[in-house]
Amino acid sequence: MTPSFAERVAQLDATEHAPTRLDLKLLANLGPESVYIFWEQWQRFGLDRRRHIMRLLAELAEEQVRLDYRPVFRACLADQDPEIRVLAIEGLWEDDHEQMMDRLIRMIHDPAGEVRAAALLSLARFAYRAEIGELALEACERLHTALLDAADDPEQPLEVRRRAIEALGYFAGSREAQAAIGRAYSMDDILMRESAVLAMGRSMRPSWFPYIERELKSPSPALRYEAARAVGEIGEDGRELLPSLLPLVDDDDTEIALAAIWALGQVGGPDARRILKRIARSRDETRAQAAQDALAELDLDTL
Structure with missing residues (x-):
């Protein structure tokens, strides 16, 4: 009897040996129903196995352009583990939909600082699209506001604020964004100054x-x-x-x-x-x- 999709997904965690790249082709090009089944099984996987699979999927996503793992990455944005959420963000580097931008904006407030920084790194591509006129005006304004808020928020760790500064560089016509870059450059912290210099180039x-x-x-x-x-x-x-x-x-x-x-x-x-x-x-x-x-x-x- 042919195993169901749920059984095949569960098998990725059941075997003693870690899944191979070939095994993970099972997770490519999933429709909504399959993603739901995947997610139900995924939450039962051990942490080490989940991390191993996500690292392999990230590699496959770059190498195998015909295999679309984005539905899996989108689901894993909600994983309990910060490292997996970061890997999911990185795996969605080609997703330029406005819904993805809004999801990343929400993740600026993720409990884990490394996830917030990864979200802002990813938002830089949307800032670039805003500057060249590929984003709707309302989306541009949402992004601009979110980046300014993150850059100026003293409660955010340095790594988060500096990534916001880098993305703000693309808003060359924004007086507020350019002022934020100037403030970052005037700081004593070398990391913030590095980000300010990159933002200057982007502007x-x-x-x-x-x-x-x-x-x-x-x-x-x-x-x-x-x-x-x-x-x-x-x-x-x-x-x-x-x-x-x-x-x-x-x-x-x-x-x-x-x-x-x-x-x-x-x-x-x-x-x-x-x-x-x-x-x-x-x-x-x-x-x-x-x-x-x-x-x-x-x-x-x-x-």
Whole structure:
């Protein structure tokens, strides 16, 4: 007799050995009734097994585009375990529906700080869509208000407030958002300043360029890294920052160098292309590959 869907789901927790990727194809492309059955069984699974399955599903969601695990991830936003809720948020990175945005806004008030921070990281993509006109006005206003509230809430942990600042960067036309970025940059906390620099790049406002240029020369590796990323966020409008960005491609810190190489690919232009071609011939395989990838992206932009 063929086992029912409920029995097959229950089997994922019943076996001694952890489920494989092949086993988890069972959870792809579920309709509403199947999701309900899954959720009933899922709540009986042990914590370690649930975490193992969610980590595998997160990997599968990136690798197997034809297999849709979003219904499972949406259900697991309500899991009792904070780590699983974070994994569920991360697994829904392609879900751009307004309902998803509103669910993430509600999760800014989740009991677990790490879940709140993950929700705000995910909300940044909706902030970007708001800036390019892909969100309805009312949705933009809900998001803008939620981000400002989170950024200014002294009861929120630092990690939550700084992620709100990063997302606010996309609201380039908002006086309140840009003021919040300025306040974050003026703080003594280095993590908040890093987020402010990234937000400056996302806003693409020339008024922030001197601050970004200053941090490209910062003694702090973390600030140099974020400043390089900020230049990349600005894109071709950031070409005036190239003289300060270029030394970072040879930075001793590989992560900073890779951020600078990526930024060159975003900024483009003859000078950026010339430097990228030099790096692509480098003996440093990691930097050479990053330069080749940046050049390939520049070539795509010219098609």
